Amino acid sequence: MSEDYPDADRAAVDDEPPPSSRVPLSRERVVDAALEFIDANGLPGLTMRRLGEQLGVEAMALYRYIPSKEELLDAVVESLVAQVRADDVVLDAPRDGWQDFLQRLAHGVRRTALTHPKAFPLVASRPPEAPWLRPPLRSLDWVETFLAGLVEEGFTDEAAVEAYRAYTSFLLGHLLLEVAVHGADLGPLDVLDDETGEPGASRHPTVSRLRGPLSEDRSAVEFEEALEALLDRLTITRNEHLAD
Amino acid sequence: MSEDYPDADRAAVDDEPPPSSRVPLSRERVVDAALEFIDANGLPGLTMRRLGEQLGVEAMALYRYIPSKEELLDAVVESLVAQVRADDVVLDAPRDGWQDFLQRLAHGVRRTALTHPKAFPLVASRPPEAPWLRPPLRSLDWVETFLAGLVEEGFTDEAAVEAYRAYTSFLLGHLLLEVAVHGADLGPLDVLDDETGEPGASRHPTVSRLRGPLSEDRSAVEFEEALEALLDRLTITRNEHLAD
DNA sequence: GGGTACGGCTTACAACGTAAACCCGTAGCC
DNA sequence: GGCTACGGGTTTACGTTGTAAGCCGTACCC
Incomplete structure (x- = not known):
């Protein structure tokens, strides 16, 4: 019981x-x-x-x-973050430019998100500003590193902050959604037909494609493409700011 | 008490x-x-x-x-969604192509998100697949409309679904972050200095830009830019798929 | 009048987070 | 040896939560 x-x-x-x-x-x-x-x-x-x-x-x-359950959950988030950072592929490998760095970091975050789909939404619900760029116990050195890295590579201050935010919201949104689909092992992800109430296929063929967990390969490709597009955009923004 | x-x-x-x-x-x-x-x-x-x-x-x-608190929260989400749809600027105005449509929808969602910053995260925590494209009470006609619209305008089935997902995760991520910053009226958004523990300015100048609620204009511009970029990307994807 | 349905109240309960007191095995000291 | 201190755990207890069950007043219809 x-x-x-x-x-x-x-x-x-x-x-x-x-x-x-x-x-x-x-x-x-x-x-x-x-x-x-x-x-x-x-x-x-x-x-x-x-x-x-x-x-x-x-x-x-x-x-x-x-001290409390709330702080326990904070600690869990922190632990996830630490897990991303511990991934040597993410940080320890020699960097090959900021795009390469952001790309590796993104994949690192995605990896732990998919490893802990049920826990990842916690990350999103914790205080603002990308937690995976927040060091343990509220200081900012990691974000500083992040931003400083960008500035070093030609970003203006403003562009760096903008890039940081765009990058963060991209990861948040994309992974939340992926994890939600991924993590819905049992549940109402089967859409019921309007009239019959049966779980039968939707009348509209396209909609059917939204069903199901969506193969790991497929969502990896989507992630890759979107990430690539984001990085391209950041590059453009950077160059525009340079022209000023 | x-x-x-x-x-x-x-x-x-x-x-x-x-x-x-x-x-x-x-x-x-x-x-x-x-x-x-x-x-x-x-x-x-x-x-x-x-x-x-x-x-x-x-x-x-x-x-x-x-019937239960959980369902009450569902209803609240549903109410937010309804609010987006009731916004005649979003839906009732004559459509001028899918890009225009997606753009207006995005702004509509953003508007209610900013109107209810404390409630918006609820939307993200509810079951998978963009709730603002989910009709009241689990059927799929709205998503169908959405997807059918895209297909009508030249998207392949696959590209439409991909667009749907990309669009959704973009909105989710961007608005969650914006709302988190926006909604942190009182709280630990003041970052403490590493050693002194004072809320003084960060040593790194760039970091300071991350502070504060970020003017409404500024974040609107960031939203606009990112949205534009997304739509561009969707266009490209669409055309690529057309070539096949 | 006597139903009967509705809408809200009252009571009750199990489960939660957690404060406070207690208990007990080990370690250090004399 | 005995005394003390104490870290690590248990017990008990309290207030708050969501909600099941039953009660009761009012408004209607016959």
């Missing part, structure tokens, strides 16, 4: 019930477990008591490591 | 406490009140009891008109 949410893989973490509590809790373990839980059961299912249960511990125990 | 949320304008609706209950409740009135409440107090503040209070009625009374 307290077990009717989709089904947490409590045991699949790394241990059996008794020795699980041997591994000492830690902020990191709590945050990781939260992310795992969201991936498995969806955001609305996440509850302090259930999360505790998954860790073999009482809910209140978690509060030794995090 | 039960009064410490930002401050509902209970009385500002259209009545004083006693005669308020004379106006009979209705689903529409409930939904409208919910939207009003969100605009005034933010999504997290919305509670069935408080909403009831605002309508001069007990919480349970609302359940005669809506």
Whole structure:
């Protein structure tokens, strides 16, 4: 009865019930477990008591490591962001111009978004301004790096900020949508026919193409194309500003 | 004490406490009140009891008109969508090609998004596929109209769907971000300096430009430019597909 | 008059986030 | 040894949430 949410893989973490509590809790373990839980059961299912249960511990125990649920969710977002940055392909490889950099970063973000489709919308719901460019714990050095990089490569200040915003909103919108389609495993994504109420095919042939999860290849291509177009546009804007 | 949320304008609706209950409740009135409440107090503040209070009625009374809070929120989204469609500039004016149409629609969506910045994120959190192209109560005729329109104007089926998705994700991303900045009336949008913790100016000059609500004109221009670029891209895609 | 339906109220409950108090095994010190 | 301190966890408890169930007054129709 307290077990009717989709089904947490409590045991699949790394241990059996008794020795699980041997591994000492830690902020990191709590945050990781939260992310795992969201991936498995969806955001609305996440509850302090259930999360505790998954860790073999009482809910209140978690509060030794995090001050509130809200901050736990912040931490989860931060963890996703860290995951993007840890991806060496994204940052560590030598940069080959800003376009190359933005492209790699975008793919990095997309990768983690698709890995955690249920958790990604969290990112969008957190405070304004692209979180994946926000460093852990509110300072701005990463954004600075980002912007400074652009300025270095010929962007005016204004153009850099504009580029930053355009880039961010592009990623946000595109990935939110992709993840929503991707993550709708069970649910009302089957559109009902107007009159019959049957889930039968739409009368209009084109509409049918909107159905279904849309093959991974296809959406990757769409992403690629849109990204490319965005970068082209940024280039143009940059050059226009240069002419001033 | 039960009064410490930002401050509902209970009385500002259209009545004083006693005669308020004379106006009979209705689903529409409930939904409208919910939207009003969100605009005034933010999504997290919305509670069935408080909403009831605002309508001069007990919480349970609302359940005669809506089956659940979740469905109430759906209805709010639907109401926003309806608002976009009711905007005669968006739909009723004679169409002058698909680009013009998409442009007017985009501006219409933006207008309601900015009118209800606190409520707009709701739209993004609802089920997949552009809600402003979803008709009331799950059928698809509007999307069909949308897509059929594109096909009529020379798009292949595939290109139309792609355009639909690109367009949708663009609106979603751009407006979510704009609304987030716009709607952060009080809050941690002041970035603290790394060491001092002061809200002083960032060391990097470019970063400072990211601050502040960004003048309405400026963001309008950014929106316009990005939209234009998107439409251009759609045109190109269309023509490419034509060549096949 | 007596239904009967509607619309709102009252009560009640389970589940939530979390404050506060407590409890208990280990570590350090004398 | 015994005493103390304390980190890490449990227990209990409170206020608030969404909502199921039942009650009750008013307005109508017969």
